[in-house]
Amino acid sequence: MRSPLLGAALLTLCVASASGEPSYRMPVYPEKAPPAARTQAEVETLLAGSDATAPAKPLKVLLVAGPKDHSTGEHDYPAWQKVWKPLLERTPQTTVEDAWELPTEEQAADADVMVFYQRGRWDDDRSFVIDPFLARGGGLVYIHWAVDGRGGEAEFAKRIGLASKGGSISYRHGLLHMDFSPGADHPIARNLDKVDFVDEAYWRLTGDPSKLDLIGTSEEEGEPRPLFWTVERGRGRVFVSIPGHYMWTFDDPVFRALLLRGIAWAGRADVDRFNELVTLDARVE
Template sequence: IVGTAKAEEVRIDPKEVEKMVPATISIMPTGIDEALGPDKLRDLMTFLLGTSPSMPNDRAGGPPPRSRAEVERALAGAPPADSDPRPMQVVLVAGAKDHGPGEHDYPAWLRAWKTLFEAANNVVVTTAMDWPEPEAFETADAIVFYQQGKWNEQRASDIDTFLKRGGGVSYIHYAVDGGTDAAGFAERIGLAWKGGGSKFRHGALDMLFKSNHPITRNINRLQLEDESYWQLVGDAESIDILGSGQDDDAMQPLVWCHEREAGRVFVSIPGHYSWTFDDPLFRILLLRGIAWTAHQPVDRFNELIYLGASVQEKSHGASSNRESAE
């Protein structure tokens, strides 16, 4: 398969190829360096020469790629991208991996999503293991946690101060673990996991979403192969439940947001398997949620959706077994 400058694919029978030699000129459009300018050109080359912002493919049995049509339906209605958005500081926080291949791979997520956010316009991204440095709570716009949660009094103080000044926090999957103070954690994020009391299930999730929130625009239903939590500690009446799925014969909160003082909180229970982070529809939800917590337009990170994502460009007669963006 040969790619052309018009982004077309030309299939050539290998038997017809007499020899192959490196091209002496690039297929990049002529004048692209002048059109982009030095800063955007540097960003482009960094992305092209760097690692793909995707998770390791180290577990068999993942879901099929999404079709581009599914993704475009979810993105419909977005305003044109802002060429000069407000500067934003994002802090990504991970922890030590605590499950098998393809599960709870916090360090791999940290690397992949740092690369992902580095491709965003006017975003400074920093990373931390276990817990951010104190200055992060003074300067960050959004902090994203993907780790096993470890709640204590000092962390409660840091988050309270951060939310009071208008910061945004996002918690993914096991980051909602409240340890010995699940009730105290739930006061900040709405609902929290309690070991020995909360329940979980691996497998197919069929989530239904409310349609009147910016984060869930165009996404009414989403099917994932991941993990659900329920019987969590906290008051479900205190949160805005965005998405839920059925377990124990009842609809259980799986994605929600919450406002506390001047700050905002976004939570996604899905995020157990690495492949979920490469699902472009899950990315839309997560990136919208992160932008929302930072008081930014929810479409702020649309340019990142496809980078390293699992997308089937052409169906060739195949179809996905997952319904979404209805």
């Protein structure tokens, strides 16, 4: 089933439900029909085997956004931060703060996991914040264009596995046929095999793909390209998702599960702690 557009206009979602509760969907989609919603059966399969008895330890999450830099319904970092802060706060024992562009030293010192959705950068200011955070065992999550190094991509890749140099990578918007068999033994990819997203792939990034703990790939130019992966840097953990271009992707329960599991994994928490959020206002038939 496809969600219809409101005539030819962009799909703008309500900010509050009839009960007065906030909406946990992204507020604006691109000016084109979104992909088909997931079925209830797909969601049940995805969440099978969850441990509902696992205690939730306290987890402090910092959401880092920046100025929007693409068209309607694309790269809307401020809207994501506004929606996902209250979304994550619904989970017991979860504290969520936000930062703009670059966390302060104090914010990083207080966080267990920092999630970056912005146009990325790597420079001395970032190194000053990120390197001590990783050294003490902090978790990092990078979504989509957050992997851009803007000239510092070689050093950035040493921290997160692969990073981009804007203007020198390959990319494609459209249907992504994801293969999660490389991550079959990883808790983030549990119950996932072949999944389609309508989003954007990046490849030909700086770094060594052989050193990644690969979660999922899509075939681009005849080769499987890393689109989801993890790395461990000393005591720290990093999860990266290249998808995240279109705002409807954040309302896809499969992508939500991947991202929520990635946040929990990076914070050394149970990957099922956010399960109640997977379908909340998500695009499920």
